[in-house]
Amino acid sequence: MTLQTWQSLCNKKYRLSLRLFLLLNAISALFSIALPLSHLRILTIPVCIIFAASLVLPVLHHYFPSRKINITLIALIFGCLWAWHVITKVRLINDNADAFLLIALLSILFIGTIAFSNNILAFLFHSLPVFVSCLWLSSGENEFRMIYSFALPVLGISIQHAIQKRNDHFAQALMNRLMQERKTLNDLSMLDPLTGLYNRRGLQHKLDNMLAVDDSPRYVLLLDIDHFKAYNDHYGHMMGDQALIRVSAALRNAVRSRDIVARFGGEEFMILLNNAEQEDARRTAERIRQQVYDLKIPHMFNESVATNVTVSIGIAPLLGNDIEASLSRADKALYEAKHMGRNNILVSEELQPA
Numbered sequence: 212m213t214l215q216t217w218q219s220l221c222n223k224k225y226r227l228s229l230r231l232f233l234l235l236n237a238i239s240a241l242f243s244i245a246l247p248l249s250h251l252r253i254l255t256i257p258v259c260i261i262f263a264a265s266l267v268l269p270v271l272h273h274y275f276p277s278r279k280i281n282i283t284l285i286a287l288i289f290g291c292l293w294a295w296h297v298i299t300k301v302r303l304i305n306d307n308a309d310a311f312l313l314i315a316l317l318s319i320l321f322i323g324t325i326a327f328s329n330n331i332l333a334f335l336f337h338s339l340p341v342f343v344s345c346l347w348l349s350s351g352e353n354e355f356r357m358i359y360s361f362a363l364p365v366l367g368i369s370i371q372h373a374i375q376k377r378n379d380h381f382a383q384a385l386m387n388r389l390m391q392e393r394k395t396l397n398d399l400s401m402l403d404p405l406t407g408l409y410n411r412r413g414l415q416h417k418l419d420n421m422l423a424v425d426d427s428p429r430y431v432l433l434l435d436i437d438h439f440k441a442y443n444d445h446y447g448h449m450m451g452d453q454a455l456i457r458v459s460a461a462l463r464n465a466v467r468s469r470d471i472v473a474r475f476g477g478e479e480f481m482i483l484l485n486n487a488e489q490e491d492a493r494r495t496a497e498r499i500r501q502q503v504y505d506l507k508i509p510h511m512f513n514e515s516v517a518t519n520v521t522v523s524i525g526i527a528p529l530l531g532n533d534i535e536a537s538l539s540r541a542d543k544a545l546y547e548a549k550h551m552g553r554n555n556i557l558v559s560e561e562l563q564p565a
């Protein structure tokens with residue numbers, strides 16, 4: 212789960228709560244108009260406003276979903292309107308006013324409990340005006356019942372709110388951890404496990420990011436260890452791995468942090484020099500060639516080149532972000548560099564046309 216899905220989950224909860232609240236208010240308003248609790252059938256202004264607003268707000272919310280309706284504020288406004296309705300109506304009822312007040316309060320508490328089961332603030336803002344009005348208007352006999360009826364959902368919602376907060380906290384911590392682990396796995400999948408350099412996937416990822424940012428001059432260096440098959444055959448695969456690790460470290464040390472070094476597969480490496488002209492590329496290649504040579508990794512079978520491990524390097528400019536074309540040119544230069552006797556550097560521009 213990402214941060215966006217978490218956010219969309221919260222938005223869904225908000226929408227559900229708002230729609231449920233408006234629906235229950237519309238039904239309650241309709242009931243109080245069509246089937247009033249007392250035999251007194253009057254249409255109060257607040258109940259008409261509640262009914263109309265409960266129908267209009269979902270429509271507005273549907274057409275303007277980006278404009279968030281403040282639930283707490285709406286709850287307070289509706290709560291005040293219900294209190295106004297109760298006060299208006301109770302004054303006109305002669306008998307059974309206490310029963311009307313109790314049932315009116317219970318209806319409001321019902322709406323709040325269902326719609327705001329985990330939003331204690333909205334619940335309080337919605338039900339407090341009616342609760343205070345009912346307490347004030349009741350004869351005193353029902354006071355305890357009203358306080359009890361009010362306290363019970365407040366307690367329930369508070370507990371539910373606390374549990375929900377803990378669950379949210381836990382879910383968020385879990386999500387952060389999962390995202391962290393996903394990032395670590397993603398990073399690992401971009402690295403070559405033997406040398407710690409970027410693999411092809413990591414290289415592609417870095418290239419995509421880098422090429423999108425600016426179009427400064429760049430050069431591609433393609434490197435290959437000379438006679439590595441012979442090295443492996445005579446010194447063994449384990450020693451071959453050690454040689455690859457040491458050469459990789461030398462490559463990384465020879466370039467700047469802004470350059471990309473990748474193991475292209477086997478004993479082949481690629482370096483992308485950022486912000487570099489041909490002379491810089493040649494100088495860097497020469498430095499790399501020398502540093503690998505200076506590692507003095509014994510290689511008695513580096514046929515007639517040296518008695519230690521050496522590399523050949525092909526260089527090509529990166530033109531118009533076309534990495535494949537650059538690699539192909541660098542590969543041709545590398546092939547020629549090998550052909551010239553290995554432990555050599557060749558720039559693609561110096562190649563004789565075939």
Ligand SMILES: Nc1nc2c(ncn2[C@@H]2O[C@H](COP(=O)(O)OP(=O)(O)OP(=O)(O)O)[C@@H](O)[C@H]2O)c(=O)[nH]1
Pocket residue numbers: 405435436437438439440441443447448449450451452455476477478549553
């Ligand atoms: N130890 C080790 N050897 C590897 C690895 N990947 C590739 N190789 C070896 O690298 C050698 C590459 O040999 P070739 O492609 O024939 O090239 P070469 O012997 O270096 O000859 P030139 O490139 O022409 O100088 C093969 O023997 C592969 O087995 C690796 O991860 N570890």
